[in-house]
Amino acid sequence: MRVEQARSRTRRQRILDGAALTFSRRGYRATSVDDIAEASATSKGGIYFHFPNKEAIFLALLEGMAALLHDRMERAMAEATGPEAKLDAALLTMLHTFGAHRTLARLFLVDAMGANREFSARIMEIQEGFVALIERQLQEAIAEGALPAVDTEITSVAWFGALLQVVTRWLLAGKPADLNDAYPALRALLLRSVALPAANRLQAMTA
Amino acid sequence: MRVEQARSRTRRQRILDGAALTFSRRGYRATSVDDIAEASATSKGGIYFHFPNKEAIFLALLEGMAALLHDRMERAMAEATGPEAKLDAALLTMLHTFGAHRTLARLFLVDAMGANREFSARIMEIQEGFVALIERQLQEAIAEGALPAVDTEITSVAWFGALLQVVTRWLLAGKPADLNDAYPALRALLLRSVALPAANRLQAMTA
Amino acid sequence: MRVEQARSRTRRQRILDGAALTFSRRGYRATSVDDIAEASATSKGGIYFHFPNKEAIFLALLEGMAALLHDRMERAMAEATGPEAKLDAALLTMLHTFGAHRTLARLFLVDAMGANREFSARIMEIQEGFVALIERQLQEAIAEGALPAVDTEITSVAWFGALLQVVTRWLLAGKPADLNDAYPALRALLLRSVALPAANRLQAMTA
Amino acid sequence: MRVEQARSRTRRQRILDGAALTFSRRGYRATSVDDIAEASATSKGGIYFHFPNKEAIFLALLEGMAALLHDRMERAMAEATGPEAKLDAALLTMLHTFGAHRTLARLFLVDAMGANREFSARIMEIQEGFVALIERQLQEAIAEGALPAVDTEITSVAWFGALLQVVTRWLLAGKPADLNDAYPALRALLLRSVALPAANRLQAMTA
DNA sequence: GATGAATGAGAGTTCATTCAT
DNA sequence: AATGAATGAACTCTCATTCAT
Numbered sequence: 001m002r003v004e005q006a007r008s009r010t011r012r013q014r015i016l017d018g019a020a021l022t023f024s025r026r027g028y029r030a031t032s033v034d035d036i037a038e039a040s041a042t043s044k045g046g047i048y049f050h051f052p053n054k055e056a057i058f059l060a061l062l063e064g065m066a067a068l069l070h071d072r073m074e075r076a077m078a079e080a081t082g083p084e085a086k087l088d089a090a091l092l093t094m095l096h097t098f099g100a101h102r103t104l105a106r107l108f109l110v111d112a113m114g115a116n117r118e119f120s121a122r123i124m125e126i127q128e129g130f131v132a133l134i135e136r137q138l139q140e141a142i143a144e145g146a147l148p149a150v151d152t153e154i155t156s157v158a159w160f161g162a163l164l165q166v167v168t169r170w171l172l173a174g175k176p177a178d179l180n181d182a183y184p185a186l187r188a189l190l191l192r193s194v195a196l197p198a199a200n201r202l203q204a205m206t207a
Numbered sequence: 208m209r210v211e212q213a214r215s216r217t218r219r220q221r222i223l224d225g226a227a228l229t230f231s232r233r234g235y236r237a238t239s240v241d242d243i244a245e246a247s248a249t250s251k252g253g254i255y256f257h258f259p260n261k262e263a264i265f266l267a268l269l270e271g272m273a274a275l276l277h278d279r280m281e282r283a284m285a286e287a288t289g290p291e292a293k294l295d296a297a298l299l300t301m302l303h304t305f306g307a308h309r310t311l312a313r314l315f316l317v318d319a320m321g322a323n324r325e326f327s328a329r330i331m332e333i334q335e336g337f338v339a340l341i342e343r344q345l346q347e348a349i350a351e352g353a354l355p356a357v358d359t360e361i362t363s364v365a366w367f368g369a370l371l372q373v374v375t376r377w378l379l380a381g382k383p384a385d386l387n388d389a390y391p392a393l394r395a396l397l398l399r400s401v402a403l404p405a406a407n408r409l410q411a412m413t414a
Numbered sequence: 415m416r417v418e419q420a421r422s423r424t425r426r427q428r429i430l431d432g433a434a435l436t437f438s439r440r441g442y443r444a445t446s447v448d449d450i451a452e453a454s455a456t457s458k459g460g461i462y463f464h465f466p467n468k469e470a471i472f473l474a475l476l477e478g479m480a481a482l483l484h485d486r487m488e489r490a491m492a493e494a495t496g497p498e499a500k501l502d503a504a505l506l507t508m509l510h511t512f513g514a515h516r517t518l519a520r521l522f523l524v525d526a527m528g529a530n531r532e533f534s535a536r537i538m539e540i541q542e543g544f545v546a547l548i549e550r551q552l553q554e555a556i557a558e559g560a561l562p563a564v565d566t567e568i569t570s571v572a573w574f575g576a577l578l579q580v581v582t583r584w585l586l587a588g589k590p591a592d593l594n595d596a597y598p599a600l601r602a603l604l605l606r607s608v609a610l611p612a613a614n615r616l617q618a619m620t621a
Numbered sequence: 622m623r624v625e626q627a628r629s630r631t632r633r634q635r636i637l638d639g640a641a642l643t644f645s646r647r648g649y650r651a652t653s654v655d656d657i658a659e660a661s662a663t664s665k666g667g668i669y670f671h672f673p674n675k676e677a678i679f680l681a682l683l684e685g686m687a688a689l690l691h692d693r694m695e696r697a698m699a700e701a702t703g704p705e706a707k708l709d710a711a712l713l714t715m716l717h718t719f720g721a722h723r724t725l726a727r728l729f730l731v732d733a734m735g736a737n738r739e740f741s742a743r744i745m746e747i748q749e750g751f752v753a754l755i756e757r758q759l760q761e762a763i764a765e766g767a768l769p770a771v772d773t774e775i776t777s778v779a780w781f782g783a784l785l786q787v788v789t790r791w792l793l794a795g796k797p798a799d800l801n802d803a804y805p806a807l808r809a810l811l812l813r814s815v816a817l818p819a820a821n822r823l824q825a826m827t828a
Numbered sequence: 829g830a831t832g833a834a835t836g837a838g839a840g841t842t843c844a845t846t847c848a849t
Numbered sequence: 850a851a852t853g854a855a856t857g858a859a860c861t862c863t864c865a866t867t868c869a870t
Contacts, residue, residue: 011833011834029236032859032860032861033860033861033862034860034861042834042835043834043835043836044835044836044837044861044862045833045834045835045836045837045862045863045864046833046834046835046836048861048862048863049832049833049834049835050833053861053862054861054862109320110320110327111320112320113316113317113318113319113320120317120379121379123379124375124376124379124380127376128376128380131376150392150395150396151392151395151396153392154373154389154392154393154396155392155396157369157372157373157376158369158372158373158393158396158397159369160372161368161369161370161371161372161373161375162364162365162366162368162369162372163368164368164372165364165365165367165368165369165371165372166361166364166365166368168331168368169331169334169335169338169364172327172328172330172331173331173335182361185357185358185360185361185362186361186365188357188358189357189358189361189362189365189400189401190365190400192399192400192401192402193396193397193399193400194396194399195399218850218851239842239843239844240843240844240845241843241844244853249851249852250851250852250853251844251845251852251853252846252847252850252851252852252853253850253851253852255844255845255846256850256851257850260844260845261843261844261845425854425855443650446838446839446840447839447840447841448838448839448840456855456856457855457856457857458840458841458856458857458858459841459842459843459854459855459856459857459858460854460855460856460857462840462841462842462843463853463854463855463856464854467840467841468839468840468841523734524734524741525734526734527730527731527732527733527734534731534793535793537793538789538790538793538794541790542790542794545790564806564809564810565806565809565810567806568787568803568806568807568810569806569810571783571786571787571790572783572786572787572807572810572811573783574786575782575783575784575785575786575787575789576778576779576780576782576783576786577782578782578786579778579779579781579782579783579785579786580775580778580779580782582745582782583745583748583749583752583778586741586742586744586745587745587749596775599771599772599774599775599776600775600779602771602772603771603772603775603776603779603814603815604779604814606813606814606815606816607810607811607813607814608810608813609813632829632830653863653864653865654864654865654866655864658832663830663831664830664831664832665831665832665865665866666829666830666831666832666867666868667829667830667831669865669866669867670829670830671829674865674866675864675865675866
């Protein structure tokens with residue numbers, strides 16, 4: 001990598017960091033490009049050198065986060081064996097990641113919607129990526145006989161929605177105070193919903 | 208009621224109708240007060256006579272819709288007996304209502320988020336109303352011994368999230384083409400998640 | 415005319431006046447909408463209530479001036495009899511009008527060009543209006559036998575160009591100091607160019 | 622000349638070529654320095670090494686073209702004998718040159734105006750150069766007795782204006798389709814305007 | 829000589845809100 | 850009650866110019 005590229009990447013990253021900060025503090029709309037410039041110690045022109053417009057910054061941020069989470073979940077599930085363990089891995093990864101990056105979670109779950117009509121399509125695609133990840137696991141488990149046959153499409157969508165809602169509620173209503181507190185009940189609920197007995201694994205998990 | 212009041216209520220309603228139309232067509236942000244004025248055959252000044260600001264129109268709309276849906280669900284569940292029947296009632300009411308008012312659903316689920324930071328708190332409250340409604344039913348069923356003891360809080364939140372996600376996906380990704388197609392699998396999933404056997408009831412339902 | 419219309423027209427006119435002033439002082443590009451707002455004692459928003467954009471103000475100005483000049487020339491020529499007298503009428507009207515409104519002339523002749531690519535088409539149309547006016551007179555004079563047959567198209571274009579250049583030179587180079595000083599030689603030149611003897615009429619004219 | 626100088630001249634010329642291309646395609650204002658850099662396969666910094674600012678590029682271009690045309694006209698007239706022949710030479714040179722370089726003509730005639738207030742003064746000077754060229758010829762012809770005494774100043778200005786207008790109209794209105802079609806009528810008109818019989822020479826010309 | 833990342837002033841335009849009528 | 854002209858702050862985006870490398 002050449003030096004100029006490295007420097008450019010630094011600046012670009014600084015802009016993304018500044019944008020993440022201000023977006024999550026004030027929301028997408030309420031954040032002006034000037035705000036981002038200030039938060040990233042750059043100039044407005046500098047921002048427009050690296051990104052074609054404000055929306056692109058948001059999208060870059062969103063996609064970066066989605067890719068990170070997606071990757072983490074995938075890796076965690078790959079290391080786990082058996083449906084319950086895989087669910088645990090995915091669930092905990094999600095709760096931990098969102099729990100540790102409250103501001104980014106807000107960005108991802110709240111601001112992403114409604115900000116712009118063209119946005120929502122992209123958001124949906126990103127969400128579908130996660131749904132697909134879940135669905136693939138379910139299908140494999142069913143194929144292996146580790147899981148009774150269920151409608152994997154609706155199940156994965158519903159699971160994802162359930163998770164998002166729990167996180168969103170934590171974000172906006174502050175309940176539960178610690179996002180991880182939702183884990184046991186959520187785990188049990190999801191396992192039951194695919195007719196898996198949850199009790200013993202839960203013990204193993206928390207042990 | 209005096210005549211002017213009646214007329215005023217008419218005007219107010221016309222504004223709400225016009226707003227619902229334009230909001231759902233273009234989104235909250237992209238809709239100007241001028242647009243609403245035009246769509247409701249009023250003037251800008253007239254709108255500001257009836258509502259303190261643009262946000263209030265959106266909120267009034269949102270709360271009206273929420274109250275309607277809340278009421279319908281409550282009534283439908285009151286008429287049903289037994290947990291499965293109540294779930295069916297609620298589920299079908301929701302799917303039918305959203306399915307019949309696609310544009311309003313979009314407003315409710317997509318635009319409501321992210322539009323404004325102060326908004327989201329109110330949105331959360333509205334959502335909590337639905338969650339509470341579900342939770343109450345679950346608690347009653349458990350008290351009656353019709354349902355095994357589960358974490359009603361997480362369950363109701365998760366159920367609501369699952370539903371929203373299914374509807375949102377239908378709105379933004381067009382899947383499934385007919386929202387009602389999601390019903391059987393969703394029903395089975397939710398029942399299973401609270402350890403209720405779904406099979407026979409489903410047959411009874413569709414019979 | 416209703417009162418509101420009258421008031422609106424007043425404001426609209428004030429904007430046009432302010433725009434004429436600033437455009438001719440600083441040029442089209444260098445004039446900001448803020449400048450126009452200040453010069454017309456209005457607000458930026460007020461300007462955008464009356465005109466869709468900056469360009470429309472310029473065009474309105476341009477077309478107003480063109481219509482005025484066109485009208486004046488047409489009327490002056492209608493009152494004159496015979497080709498020489500008509501030429502005199504037109505020529506003097508043009509020189510007097512431009513001479514009396516130096517700033518508007520500048521706008522018309524200098525800024526109109528080059529300001530915007532889409533502009534020039536409209537400018538050409540306006541110019542063609544004047545060319546057509548001249549050509550019509552030439553054709554009538556030829557039809558009446560008062561003028562030998564000449565190529566009326568090229569003649570009218572060339573005459574118009576000659577006039578514009580004399581005025582432009584006066585504007586930008588300050589030569590001649592008094593625009594009217596160009597009249598006698600210009601008159602003689604144009605008459606000669608269509609094979610009319612100029613001498614005696616000129617004497618009558620200046621007498 | 623050292624190698625670097627040669628290379629530098631090459632680069633400078635490449636910039637001028639690229640600028641001519643983009644200026645004439647999009648107009649002066651709409652052309653950014655980035656556009657020029659791209660069109661001349663240089664960098665922005667490189668451009669600012671060779672020219673102090675954007676305006677200077679335009680001016681250099683303009684003056685180069687003017688000098689070329691001036692030179693061609695001067696040479697063509699020097700080779701011709703007699704007023705009619707000289708007029709023919711100049712006229713044809715101008716029409717041919719502009720006709721062959723439509724985009725440059727546009728630059729010269731349309732964009733040059735209005736681009737900038739300080740510009741117009743320079744443009745006027747350039748135009749005065751052509752006017753002076755014409756005037757000198759007229760004066761010589763009068764001195765030789767080949768032409769009756771006329772106001773050479775106004776005549777040369779008017780001639781130049783007539784020519785410009787014919788060319789501008791061709792550029793912007795597309796009339797006449799072929800610029801050379803304007804030649805015979807224009808020639809006749811101009812000759813008549815200085816009391817020269819045109820007919821026989823025209824025949825000689827086209828023969 | 830050449831590069832292109834960075835700057836920052838400034839542009840046109842939008843629009844929620846106000847208020848005289 | 851209703852109107853719509855008027856306001857002005859705020860926005861996104863552009864671009865000529867600079868300068869470290």
